[in-house]
Amino acid sequence: MTDFDDWLQATFAETDGFTVLIVLIGTAGGRVDLLKSAHLHVIGDDIRWPDMAAYLDGSGVAWDAVALFRAGREGLVADDVARTRLDQLVRAMNGDRTLIRDSEFFNRDGLRLRLDDAEPSVPILN
Structure with a gap:
């Protein structure tokens, strides 16, 4: 079992x-x-992390982590509502990556991640 499961x-x-x-x-x-x-409609709890990771690998991109957000407190939402909410979310995340903190954030092993503030780097003078 993983944190995702x-x-x-x-x-x-x-x-x-x-x-x-x-x-x-x-x-x-x-x-x-x-x-x-x-977006994905979850209608059962039988999918496990290896299957989910394989699904995500089907995207064709080399990903390191996944941020999962519930589309709404109401549970299942219609496809058009999910698409609209996803579009709004991605636009918001393009401007503010800290929104990842509001997600269920997992690495490639299905383990929880946390997004912390980055510390400014000290300039190196030669």
Whole structure:
């Protein structure tokens, strides 16, 4: 079991189905890049991290982490609502990466991540 598996089972038990907004993240070079996004309707709790990771790998991008957001407190939402909310979320995240803190944030192993503020680098003078 991974942190993702625990989160998925608990969230499904709470909602009996929900829509999740997915944002794939790249972290190369100390950057936080938004790579691709999608939404998914969760109608059961039987998917495990290896299957989810394989689904995310199908995006065709090399991702390092994934940020998952519930599309709404109401559980499942219609596709058009999910698309609109995903578009709004990605636009907001393009301006403010700290919104990742509001997500369920997992690495490639399905373990929870946390986004902390970066400390300014001290300039190196030659």
